[in-house]
Amino acid sequence: MSDLAHLTIQEAQVLLSRGDVSSVELTHVVLDRILGPSDTVPTAELRAIGAVGDDQIKAYLTLAPEWALEQAAESDRRLVGLRRVGGDEKLWPLLGIPLAVKDVICVEGLAATCGSRMLEHYVPPFSATAVERLRAAGAVILGKTNTDEFAMGSSTENSAFFATRNPWDLERVPGGSSGGSAAAVAAGMALGALGSDTGGSVRQPAALCGVVGLKPTYGRVSRWGLVAFASSLDQIGCLTRTVLDAALLLHVIAGHDPRDATSLDVSVPDYAASLRDDVRGMRIGVPMEYFFEGIQPEVEGAVRAALDVLGDLGAEIVEVSLPHTVYAFPTYYLVAPAEVSANLARYDGLRYGLSVPGADLGDTYRQTRGQGFGPEVKRRIMLGTYVLSAGYYDAYYLKASQVRTLIRRDFEQTLEACDVLAAPTTPTTAFRLGERVDDPLQMYAADVCTLPLSLAGLPGISVPCGFDKQRLPIGLQIMGAALDESSVLRVAHAYEQATEWHRQRPDLN
Amino acid sequence: MSAMRLTLAQVEHVAHLAQLALGDEEKELYREQLSSILAYATALQQVDTEAIPPTSAILSLENILRDDEIQNSLSPADALANAPAVEDVCFCVPAMLEREG
Numbered sequence: 001m002s003d004l005a006h007l008t009i010q011e012a013q014v015l016l017s018r019g020d021v022s023s024v025e026l027t028h029v030v031l032d033r034i035l036g037p038s039d040t041v042p043t044a045e046l047r048a049i050g051a052v053g054d055d056q057i058k059a060y061l062t063l064a065p066e067w068a069l070e071q072a073a074e075s076d077r078r079l080v081g082l083r084r085v086g087g088d089e090k091l092w093p094l095l096g097i098p099l100a101v102k103d104v105i106c107v108e109g110l111a112a113t114c115g116s117r118m119l120e121h122y123v124p125p126f127s128a129t130a131v132e133r134l135r136a137a138g139a140v141i142l143g144k145t146n147t148d149e150f151a152m153g154s155s156t157e158n159s160a161f162f163a164t165r166n167p168w169d170l171e172r173v174p175g176g177s178s179g180g181s182a183a184a185v186a187a188g189m190a191l192g193a194l195g196s197d198t199g200g201s202v203r204q205p206a207a208l209c210g211v212v213g214l215k216p217t218y219g220r221v222s223r224w225g226l227v228a229f230a231s232s233l234d235q236i237g238c239l240t241r242t243v244l245d246a247a248l249l250l251h252v253i254a255g256h257d258p259r260d261a262t263s264l265d266v267s268v269p270d271y272a273a274s275l276r277d278d279v280r281g282m283r284i285g286v287p288m289e290y291f292f293e294g295i296q297p298e299v300e301g302a303v304r305a306a307l308d309v310l311g312d313l314g315a316e317i318v319e320v321s322l323p324h325t326v327y328a329f330p331t332y333y334l335v336a337p338a339e340v341s342a343n344l345a346r347y348d349g350l351r352y353g354l355s356v357p358g359a360d361l362g363d364t365y366r367q368t369r370g371q372g373f374g375p376e377v378k379r380r381i382m383l384g385t386y387v388l389s390a391g392y393y394d395a396y397y398l399k400a401s402q403v404r405t406l407i408r409r410d411f412e413q414t415l416e417a418c419d420v421l422a423a424p425t426t427p428t429t430a431f432r433l434g435e436r437v438d439d440p441l442q443m444y445a446a447d448v449c450t451l452p453l454s455l456a457g458l459p460g461i462s463v464p465c466g467f468d469k470q471r472l473p474i475g476l477q478i479m480g481a482a483l484d485e486s487s488v489l490r491v492a493h494a495y496e497q498a499t500e501w502h503r504q505r506p507d508l509n
Numbered sequence: 510m511s512a513m514r515l516t517l518a519q520v521e522h523v524a525h526l527a528q529l530a531l532g533d534e535e536k537e538l539y540r541e542q543l544s545s546i547l548a549y550a551t552a553l554q555q556v557d558t559e560a561i562p563p564t565s566a567i568l569s570l571e572n573i574l575r576d577d578e579i580q581n582s583l584s585p586a587d588a589l590a591n592a593p594a595v596e597d598v599c600f601c602v603p604a605m606l607e608r609e610g
Binding site (some may be wrong): 120123125126182218219232257261262264324326327328331333334341345347350351353355357358360361362363364365366367369370371373375378379381382383385386389395396399400401402403404405406408417434437439440455456457 | 524550551552556561565569
């Protein structure tokens with residue numbers, strides 16, 4: 001039975017539509033993985049803060065077992081109807097599939113803490129467009145997954161509530177900031193999940209947890225209902241067990257939304273239909289700058305071996321150069337904090353969230369924000385405020401914005417001659433809990449391979465490509481041109497189908 | 510721009526601009542950490558950006574408008590549901606001005 005929890009979305013669709021398993025059964029199995037087996041399902045919503053049974057991985061912040069089973073029962077009624085009287089199954093492409101949602105994405109009626117004390121008791125009165133689309137497609141929402149506070153971090157250790165653990169080694173981080181979503185998918189605690197990617201927060205934890213993580217083009221998925229971190233970078237993405245599943249999820253959540261002025265009004269291809277088992281005739285660029293000194297040799301080895309596989313599958317592999325890659329790291333850590341300092345000004349203790357009464361209005365702001373935000377969020381607000389302040393704007397923010405243009409141009413020029421680019425997703429495999437928490441620059445370095453693509457606003461995916469000596473997963477990153485998720489998915493899928501890495505599972509009790 | 514260390518007064522000024530109450534230890538920690546992050550960022554000064562336009566937004570979209578029609582929005586009760594202090598259909602905020610007399 002517990003194998004049901006490790007089904008891919010596509011496998012579950014087949015079993016559900018044949019009636020071999022019901023959504024209630026499937027949802028029960030997944031809930032049992034999270035809560036531990038029990039005869040009774042808790043009736044109230046559970047806050048994981050000390051309450052949810054999963055004390056091994058700690059993937060969830062909020063679980064909604066009763067609501068999940070209601071959604072599953074509703075799906076089952078619809079599935080029975082479809083089998084009995086027929087109908088268009090395509091109207092509900094995710095019917096009965098239990099999924100998780102990162103806690104920075106709003107689900108109406110479920111707490112959206114964003115991993116912060118500031119929003120510990122915040123319950124959004126509306127759902128994100130991406131969540132509405134999942135629900136309209138028939139998906140079952142299980143609950144909200146742990147994240148670094150306001151998605152700022154690379155290990156999920158910046159959550160104000162607790163750290164999530166890597167299912168492959170409980171002493172190591174799952175990556176971040178979508179670490180809860182990545183760990184849940186790896187551990188059989190959701191068949192797929194939504195995450196958000198600002199500088200690598202979907203791809204990086206996917207690599208560290210041995211799952212697939214897709215970051216679409218900036219503007220491809222509506223950000224309505226995604227709590228803002230850095231608005232020129234934020235994008236909702238998905239974490240799944242296979243590339244096909246990522247294609248299925250993207251197809252549901254992508255598309256124009258009038259409520260998000262930055263969402264693009266362009267057609268959404270049938271991503272799953274564009275997947276092929278080969279990459280014949282495709283040219284894959286390998287940017288030399290991603291194989292720098294300091295990269296873990298096993299990571300480089302696994303990625304080089306993956307490139308050989310893609311070559312055997314018919315792709316032309318060419319070395320390319322993105323000369324401004326090395327500047328992405330400092331550029332990102334000026335641009336993103338600047339946007340943070342503006343976006344997080346909204347937390348004023350007056351309309352929602354924590355409120356700490358002070359001597360006057362100004363004191364209320366300062367006490368609320370001083371107590372509500374954790375160390376990393378405050379660090380970025382301070383940094384962003386500094387680089388935007390009088391006398392420093394040109395030297396820091398403007399300079400970084402100009403270098404960002406050069407980083408974009410590197411990608412644009414290279415992707416004129418190549419269909420996609422391939423590189424490591426992370427410089428190392430999962431690091432130990434606590435190892436980097438006291439050194440911000442060390443922590444930030446975990447995203448060094450994912451930041452450039454984010455600054456350029458382009459789509460990318462991480463797909464499992466091996467393990468290091470300690471059996472920690474390694475990710476291969478495929479990067480593509482604007483709105484060309486199809487090529488990214490095609491190359492990742494062909495690689496995945498030619499290898500067995502995605503079938504590996506962590507040993508958990 | 511060469512690497513520089515922030516002074517405590519600068520940290521306090523930035524905290525004031527950002528409306529953040531910081532303890533003494535936090536100020537010292539951020540003085541250290543912001544200094545080292547900014548020192549790292551001086552690497553950008555090596556890049557020639559003469560005549561390079563800044564990228565502040567990725568998309569070339571502009572002037573996204575919609576028809577001036579009434580659309581569904583939150584009810585006052587929903588909009589106020591998460592507020593720390595409410596009176597009637599208003600958010601309560603501390604007084605901005607002293608009462609005269």
